[in-house]
Amino acid sequence: MIKLTFLGDIMCEGPFLEAAMKQDGGWDFDSAFSGMKALLAGSDYVVGNFETPLAGEEAGYSRTRDLYSFNTPDCFADAVRDMGVDLALTANNHCCDRGIDGLKRTLKALDDAGLRHTGTFDNPDENEPAVIQVGGERIAVIACTATTNALRTGCEPSGENVNLLQRQVSGIGRMPPHKALKTIFIRRVLGEGNYLKIRTMLGKSPKKATVDSRCDPEAMAPYLAALEELVHKARERADLVIVCPHMGGQFNRTPGRFSEYVMERLVEMDADAVVASHPHIVQKVERRKNVPCAYSLGNVSMSMSTAYIIRDDLPDYGMALHLYVDGHRIVRTTCSLLIMQETQDGYLRVRPLVDAAAEASDSERIRMLENARVVMRRIRQDSELTFSDIAEEFEL
Numbered sequence: 001m002i003k004l005t006f007l008g009d010i011m012c013e014g015p016f017l018e019a020a021m022k023q024d025g026g027w028d029f030d031s032a033f034s035g036m037k038a039l040l041a042g043s044d045y046v047v048g049n050f051e052t053p054l055a056g057e058e059a060g061y062s063r064t065r066d067l068y069s070f071n072t073p074d075c076f077a078d079a080v081r082d083m084g085v086d087l088a089l090t091a092n093n094h095c096c097d098r099g100i101d102g103l104k105r106t107l108k109a110l111d112d113a114g115l116r117h118t119g120t121f122d123n124p125d126e127n128e129p130a131v132i133q134v135g136g137e138r139i140a141v142i143a144c145t146a147t148t149n150a151l152r153t154g155c156e157p158s159g160e161n162v163n164l165l166q167r168q169v170s171g172i173g174r175m176p177p178h179k180a181l182k183t184i185f186i187r188r189v190l191g192e193g194n195y196l197k198i199r200t201m202l203g204k205s206p207k208k209a210t211v212d213s214r215c216d217p218e219a220m221a222p223y224l225a226a227l228e229e230l231v232h233k234a235r236e237r238a239d240l241v242i243v244c245p246h247m248g249g250q251f252n253r254t255p256g257r258f259s260e261y262v263m264e265r266l267v268e269m270d271a272d273a274v275v276a277s278h279p280h281i282v283q284k285v286e287r288r289k290n291v292p293c294a295y296s297l298g299n300v301s302m303s304m305s306t307a308y309i310i311r312d313d314l315p316d317y318g319m320a321l322h323l324y325v326d327g328h329r330i331v332r333t334t335c336s337l338l339i340m341q342e343t344q345d346g347y348l349r350v351r352p353l354v355d356a357a358a359e360a361s362d363s364e365r366i367r368m369l370e371n372a373r374v375v376m377r378r379i380r381q382d383s384e385l386t387f388s389d390i391a392e393e394f395e396l
Contacts, residue, residue: 001324001325001326001331002044002045002134002135002137002324002325002326003042003043003044003045003322003323003324003325004043004044004045004046004047004134004139004242004322004323004324004325005039005040005043005045005046005047005320005321005322005323006046006047006048006244006275006294006297006320006321006322006323007046007047007048007049007085007297007300007318007320008048008049008277008282008296008297008298008299008300008318008319009049009051009092009277009278009280009297009298009299009300009301009302009318010048010049010050010051010052010080010085010300010301011051011052011070011299011300011301011302011303012029012052012062012070012072012076012301013062013070013302013303013306014062014063014303014306015303015305015306015342015346016032016301016303016342016346016347016348017061017062017063017072017073018063018346019343019345019346019347019348020032020347026075027073027075027076029075029076029078029079029080030079030082031347031349032079032301032347032348032349032350033079033080033082033083033301033350034083035349035350035351035352035355036083036084036300036338036350036351036352037082037083037084039084039320039336039351039352040083040084040085040320041084043084043322044134044135045086045087045132045134045139046084046085046086046087047085047086047087047088047089047141047244047275048080048085048087048088048089048300049088049089049092049244049246049277049297049300050077050080050085050088050089050090050092050110050115050117051070051092051093051094052070052071052072052076052094052097053070053071053072053094053095053096053097053098053102053103053105053106054071054072054073054074054076054077054105054106054109054110055071055097055098055099055101055102055105055106056071056074056102056105057073059071059098059102059105060098061073067306067307067308068149068152068308069094069097069149069152069153070094070097071097071098071102074109074112074113077109077110077112077113077115078113080115081113081114081115085115086115086116086132087115087116087117087118087130087132087141088110088115088116088117088118089117089118089119089141089143089244089246089277090103090106090107090110090117090118090119090120090143091118091119091120091143091144091145091162091163091244091246092119092145092246092277092278093145093146093147093148093149093246093278094149095119095120095145095148095162096148096149096150096153096155096157096162097149097153099153099155100155100157100161103120103157103161103162104122104161106120107120107121107122116130117130118130118141118142118143119142119143119144119145119162119163119244120161120162120163121161121162122161123160123161124159124160127163127230128233129141129142129230129231129233129234129237129238129241130142131234131237131238134325137239137240137325137328138237138238138239138240139238139239139240139241139242139325140234140235140237140238140240140241140242141242141243141244142163142227142230142231142234142241142242142243142244143163143243143244143245143246144162144163144164144165144227144243144244144245144246145162145163145164145165145245145246145247146164146165146166146212146245146246146247146248146258146262146278147168147246147247148162148164148168150168150169150170151169151170153170154170155168155170156168156169156170159223159226163226163227163230164223165220165223165224165227165245165247165262166216166219166220166223167219167223208310209249209250209251209252209253209310209313210249210250210251210252211249211252211254211256212247212248212249212252212255212256212257212258212259213249213256213257213258214257214258215256215257215258215261217261224262224265227243227266227269228269231243231266231269231270231271232269235270239328240272240273240325240328240329240330241270241271241272242271242272242273242274242275242323243266243269243271243273243274243275244274244275244276244277245262245266245274245276246276246277246278247259247262247276247278248276248277248278248279248283248295248296249279250278250279250280251279251280251281251309251310251312251313251315252279252281252283253281253283253313253378254283254284255283255284255295255296259276259295263276263288263293263295264288267288267289267291267293271291272291272330273291273292273293273294273323273330274291274292274293274294275292275294275297275321276293276294276295276296276297277296277297278296279295279296279298280296280298280299280302280309280315281296281298281299281313281314281315281317282296282297282298282314282317282318282319282375282378282379283295283296283378283379284378284379284380284381285321285333285335285379285380285396286381292323292330292333292396294321297318297319297320297321298315298317298318298319298338299315299316299318299338299340300318300338300340300350301340301348301350302315302316302340302348303342303346303348304316304340304342305342305346314371314374314375316339316340316341316342317337317338317339317340317353317371317372317375318337318338318339318340318350319335319336319337319338319375319379320335320336320338320352321333321334321335321396322334322335322336322393332395333395333396334393334394334395334396335379335393335394335396336352336353336354336392336393336394337352337353337354337372337375337376337390337394338350338351338352338353339351339352339353339356339368341356352392353368353372353390354390354391354392356368357369357390368390369388369389369390372387372390373385373386373387376394379394379396380394380396
């Protein structure tokens with residue numbers, strides 16, 4: 001029996017990046033992920049959502065005031081690889097933060113780091129499922145995304161470089177007039193960071209949770225058809241096919257119509273498991289026709305001090321999803337809870353919650369246990385779920 005592990009959003013926002021800079025101009029990312037090594041060493045293969053471009057210093061690295069646009073030094077890939085990640089998913093809403101050139105350079109940087117990747121590509125001819133051979137099992141992994149932040153970047157990938165779930169549209173001129181005026185005012189006059197600070201000063205949540213309620217099956221049809229062709233190609237080469245869509249409403253504890261529809265279609269396409277990301281908090285894990293479907297794994301490394309974060313639903317708690325495979329079948333599904341802890345200067349450390357709780361004070365341990373109950377009730381959709389200690393792995 002082999003063990004596959006999937007991780008959620010591996011990010012490097014401004015506060016984390018600035019805190020990781022050493023005095024000599026180098027970078028320290030390794031310390032952030034060192035607490036994950038023992039957990040991931042127990043898996044036969046690890047897949048993680050790599051949610052930042054590696055577009056080079058000349059493209060401008062992320063800054064604290066850059067709320068939604070990222071670029072990270074190449075050595076970040078080394079730290080993610082050394083943490084234990086074998087395959088990086090690169091189809092996500094930040095893949096075009098530095099344009100198509102930045103997307104392509106990211107792939108080269110990942111290659112140089114010896115970190116395999118899937119989801120984005122230099123050209124359509126290179127769009128192949130990532131087929132991995134583990135312990136006699138051939139497993140294909142496909143990554144795709146619902147959004148590439150086209151409205152913010154102005155970049156509209158058509159599918160030649162990214163596996164998409166729907167068309168990407170940029171340009172404020174395409175928005176309703178009232179929404180366009182608000183967007184222009186916030187971005188060009190106030191600045192998004194200042195807008196969120198003002199909301200906070202007024203006692204309002206810095207940002208509202210977004211719900212992926214808009215779903216247009218007809219418009220999505222050509223993109224889903226291309227994805228189905230990729231799934232069929234993967235089926236010819238592998239014993240199991242796992243699809244990893246980047247989708248959902250951010251900080252929304254319940255998946256919306258879009259996510260539910262995509263899950264339904266991917267199961268119909270004969271995926272053996274669907275493992276999604278993007279909402280920045282954990283969401284439910286369910287079975288559709290006996291297919292494990294995880295709607296959001298939450299975060300691995302997200303700065304808790306970033307201005308747009310919504311703390312109410314525990315974004316500092318993520319999960320590692322474990323799929324146990326035997327005889328070309330997924331025979332067991334579990335998860336390990338993770339916790340992100342940010343120092344006063346913005347540096348991040350992530351590790352299994354069970355390890356953090358073992359070192360915590362009594363009061364901190366009680367708080368962690370209660371938060372673990374909240375998170376696991378959401379994952380398992382069980383309001384009656386209770387436990388007296390944090391397990392290394394929870395059955396799903």
